[in-house]
Amino acid sequence: MSRSASWLITPLLLAGIVLVWEAYVRAFNVSSFILPPPLEVWRATVVLMQDPRTYWHIWITLLETVAGFAIAVVVGIVFGGLLGKIQTLERTLNPLIVGLQVMPKVALIPLFIVWFGFGVTSKIVLAAVIAFFPIMTNTILGIKSVERGHREVMQALNAGRWATFVNVELPNSMPFILTGMEVGIVLATIGAIVGEYLGGNQGLGYMAVATLNAFDVKSMFGVILLLTILGLVLYFLVVMLRRFVTPWHESVASGR
Amino acid sequence: MTVHKPASSVGIKLKGIEQRYKVRNSEVLALTGVNLDIGAGEFLVLLGPSGCGKTTLLRIIAGLLRPTSGSVEVGGQQLWSGDQRNDAVMQELGVVFQDANLFPWMTIEDNIALPLKLRGVPKAQRRKRAAELCALVGIAGFEKRWPRELSGGMRQRAAIARALSRDPHILLMDEPFGALDAMTRDQMNLELQRIWMESGCTVILVTHSIREAVFLADRVLLLSPRPGRMDTLRTIDIARPRTIYAQSTPEFQTHEIELRQRLDTFA
Ligand SMILES: Nc1ncnc2c1ncn2[C@@H]1O[C@H](COP(=O)(O)OP(=O)(O)OP(=O)(O)O)[C@@H](O)[C@H]1O
Ligand SMILES: [Mg+2]
Numbered sequence: 001m002s003r004s005a006s007w008l009i010t011p012l013l014l015a016g017i018v019l020v021w022e023a024y025v026r027a028f029n030v031s032s033f034i035l036p037p038p039l040e041v042w043r044a045t046v047v048l049m050q051d052p053r054t055y056w057h058i059w060i061t062l063l064e065t066v067a068g069f070a071i072a073v074v075v076g077i078v079f080g081g082l083l084g085k086i087q088t089l090e091r092t093l094n095p096l097i098v099g100l101q102v103m104p105k106v107a108l109i110p111l112f113i114v115w116f117g118f119g120v121t122s123k124i125v126l127a128a129v130i131a132f133f134p135i136m137t138n139t140i141l142g143i144k145s146v147e148r149g150h151r152e153v154m155q156a157l158n159a160g161r162w163a164t165f166v167n168v169e170l171p172n173s174m175p176f177i178l179t180g181m182e183v184g185i186v187l188a189t190i191g192a193i194v195g196e197y198l199g200g201n202q203g204l205g206y207m208a209v210a211t212l213n214a215f216d217v218k219s220m221f222g223v224i225l226l227l228t229i230l231g232l233v234l235y236f237l238v239v240m241l242r243r244f245v246t247p248w249h250e251s252v253a254s255g256r
Numbered sequence: 257m258t259v260h261k262p263a264s265s266v267g268i269k270l271k272g273i274e275q276r277y278k279v280r281n282s283e284v285l286a287l288t289g290v291n292l293d294i295g296a297g298e299f300l301v302l303l304g305p306s307g308c309g310k311t312t313l314l315r316i317i318a319g320l321l322r323p324t325s326g327s328v329e330v331g332g333q334q335l336w337s338g339d340q341r342n343d344a345v346m347q348e349l350g351v352v353f354q355d356a357n358l359f360p361w362m363t364i365e366d367n368i369a370l371p372l373k374l375r376g377v378p379k380a381q382r383r384k385r386a387a388e389l390c391a392l393v394g395i396a397g398f399e400k401r402w403p404r405e406l407s408g409g410m411r412q413r414a415a416i417a418r419a420l421s422r423d424p425h426i427l428l429m430d431e432p433f434g435a436l437d438a439m440t441r442d443q444m445n446l447e448l449q450r451i452w453m454e455s456g457c458t459v460i461l462v463t464h465s466i467r468e469a470v471f472l473a474d475r476v477l478l479l480s481p482r483p484g485r486m487d488t489l490r491t492i493d494i495a496r497p498r499t500i501y502a503q504s505t506p507e508f509q510t511h512e513i514e515l516r517q518r519l520d521t522f523a
Contacts, residue, residue, distance in 0.1 A: 149357040156351040171361035248361045
């Protein structure tokens with residue numbers, strides 16, 4: 001599909017969804033407590049946006065997500081680098097890693113709250129823990145998928161382990177790491193919000209719960225709209241990073 | 257451009273080289289009975305049908321593959337001691353692989369100057385040397401491009417430039433000109449002869465072209481098909497520097513025809 005076509009179709013699709021929503025609410029006379037019509041949600045959102053406390057909650061969620069994500073990126077690349085390079089380390093730690101990956105991290109939230117309190121720290125930790133895995137596994141994959149010919153070039157040049165890592169393994173992993181980061185930022189956002197659902201009194205996740213408890217369903221939809229926009233902005237920022245970090249890669253050349 | 261003279265050239269001794277590859281649960285004998293003294297500063301060309309073990313032999317000499325049996329001696333020192341490669345022996349090695357093997361995340365310039373970077377040469381100097389080498393192999397003006405923006409032949413030339421950047425004592429080339437058109441190939445052959453004569457390095461080059469072999473070689477080693485054995489070792493004593501016109505002399509043609517006749521018996 002050409003670029004201009006997708007620019008046109010995406011908004012049309014969005015408009016279509018809103019129209020179906022409106023039509024459904026009208027046709028079946030759905031109660032505003034269950035599914036408010038789009039226009040009411042929009043008004044509630046505007047009201048929310050005029051309240052300075054909303055920005056405080058947005059800021060908290062943003063902080064938790066970005067901080068957790070940043071930790072996940074650093075720790076994920078370091079661990080992935082170590083595990084990718086040192087075979088024995090990966091073999092010994094692999095069962096543990098798989099186990100941790102399979103474990104539902106959300107179940108840990110009460111524990112995190114006990115350990116780190118009701119404040120932002122427990123949410124940052126949760127966001128980091130969830131976002132860490134795809135970044136780490138993709139780093140390992142990137143390091144292992146260095147072409148044999150590329151390794152041989154470095155071998156023929158008598159390059160050491162560090163030189164090989166910096167010049168070959170790390171850049172070769174970048175497209176993989178970025179894919180891990182695209183998944184990771186979404187997971188970090190989810191982690192922060194779920195953390196807020198379950199404990200504390202700040203952030204958009206808390207706001208969603210608070211509005212629901214107050215039977216203010218249209219405001220809750222407004223909060224969800226804000227959350228979606230926040231998530232989208234963060235996701236596309238990470239996607240844009242690709243252009244700057246791997247300008248050499250085919251995925252950038254073809255315009256993706 | 258100037259070709260930097262290496263401190264010294266080195267000879268290579270191959271003794272009883274044999275290579276078996278493990279393929280699932282069977283073994284393939286790829287190469288056997290290679291005994292050869294390659295003189296310091298010699299230009300040796302490996303010739304033979306596809307799959308006869310030319311790349312294998314080159315990888316063994318480069319120290320990328322430890323032969324199943326036999327020994328490799330470089331400049332009087334053993335390349336392998338047990339399982340361990342003697343890295344010090346392979347200090348100044350230039351390798352051009354059958355595929356260009358450029359790093360897609362480095363510009364052409366950075367690819368060419370990578371051997372210098374690993375050696376700690378400052379950036380400005382690396383850039384200057386990369387520009388010289390680009391001019392030498394005929395890709396001047398492409399220094400800042402990504403490898404994917406070059407044609408196959410141009411990438412191969414960049415790979416040659418990379419191999420030359422560190423002024424190697426030993427230059428190993430696996431069909432380096434296979435992807436080039438006939439005209440460029442003749443030109444590159446002349447350039448290679450000049451570089452080799454000025455630098456005095458030891459060159460081992462693999463090719464499928466008998467003409468290229470005769471044109472470049474001091475000696476041509478013809479390998480027989482599987483398993484690869486030393487079939488013919490032919491000294492080419494045509495005066496240097498050889499010009500393209502040397503190819504039309506009866507002497508040249510005799511070498512060419514006799515090698516071709518031998519090669520044809522393999523088919
Ligand atoms: N890694 C490997 N594992 C198993 N067999 C191999 C391996 N590499 C090479 N061989 C086998 O060894 C033989 C020699 O291969 P080699 O690549 O040295 O041939 P070549 O003379 O370079 O051929 P070409 O002219 O086509 O490049 C072939 O029969 C090949 O199948
Ligand atoms: Mg080969």
